[in-house]
Amino acid sequence: MTVPCAVNGAKGRKFLHLGRIRSDTILLVDVDGRIPNVALMKLSGFYRREGYRTKLVRGDRWDVDSAEQVYASCVFNCALSLRRVRKLRERFGDVLKIGGSGLDLKLRLPTEIEEFPADFSLYSEMGxxxxxxxxxxxxxxxxxxxxxxxxxxxxxxxxxxxxxxxxxxxxxxxxxxxxxxxxxxxxxxxxxxxxxxxxxxxxxxxxxxxxxxxxxxxxxxxxxxxxxxxxxxxxx
Ligand code: SF4
Structure with missing residues (x-):
């Protein structure tokens, strides 16, 4: 079963260069979401409680020099999303932990994170x-x-x-x-x-x-x- 791709896009915009991600900062990648990603918000809430900072990026118009912990979520199973996932895997290798309906319908967050309150501030658009x-x-x-x-x-x-x-x-x-x-x-x-x-x-x-x-x-x-x-x- 595949989820239809529903990602809009336009070419020709600039990349966001994030430089080196600090070791106390976890990079959270929203691969293709059209609404705020609850799994990433829960990861953010959990790790902020543990003393980490979190940094959210969406899509693939960004690059980093290095990052020690990267979590990504892919919602749609379509060529565009899977290409972004491939790029993430090539870029981060074993550092990357990735899930979402676009990749695996059975993969779940660990219970302690799933039950943790979401960090709504991860998406400022939520107001x-x-x-x-x-x-x-x-x-x-x-x-x-x-x-x-x-x-x-x-x-x-x-x-x-x-x-x-x-x-x-x-x-x-x-x-x-x-x-x-x-x-x-x-x-x-x-x-x-x-x-x-x-x-x-x-x-x-x-x-x-x-x-x-x-x-x-x-x-x-x-x-x-x-x-x-x-x-x-x-x-x-
Ligand atoms: S959530 Fe239930 S009713 Fe809605 S489309 Fe899916 S199966 Fe059908």
Missing amino acids: DRAIGFLTRGCPFKCPFCVVPQKEGIPRQVSGLDELLQNRTKVVLLDDNILAHPQADDLLSEMAERKLEVNFNQTLDLRLVNRKRAGLLRRINCRNKKKLLPPIKNGPM
Whole structure:
């Protein structure tokens, strides 16, 4: 199963030269994401707690003289993303640790990092919004979708307090939140807390009934088309 490539790009822009990355700094590479990468934010939060600094770069319009620890995430399985991955592997060799849906649907962060709060400051574009998952998974099996294979049936992975980190605006990335058995409770809590919610992966209309429609109307839904500027292509 492959994930369609959805990366925009333009040629002719300058490279960002980062020089030598300090030994106390971990380089985080968002290979092709169109929305902030939760795995990289969790890595950033975890390692900052350990005393490291983190540096985020996107796409491949950058270069470094040296780096001692590099983590990368590749979301899409397409020629452009895989070319960027190949360049990363050639550049960093064993120093590079890479994962993501574009490469391996089963590879997971270590539990202690997966459960660590995301560092929202990694993407300044997020402003005062939180971003992440309350639930993962979906009971359906659309043939074009990686979620059934990657996540399986719906399960809750976070509570609102853990996800929000005291914020009141949130971008939800849940695959199909309405398919979770506790969906109504989660929607009620969002409404009662007067959260501003972006259901970024949309809502499954098949699972909206009269009660849920009423709950959804009580939620301050604020969708935003683009959370990040598109990644520009590097040289072929
Ligand atoms: S309903 Fe959505 S999340 Fe579920 S399998 Fe279909 S496309 Fe994927």
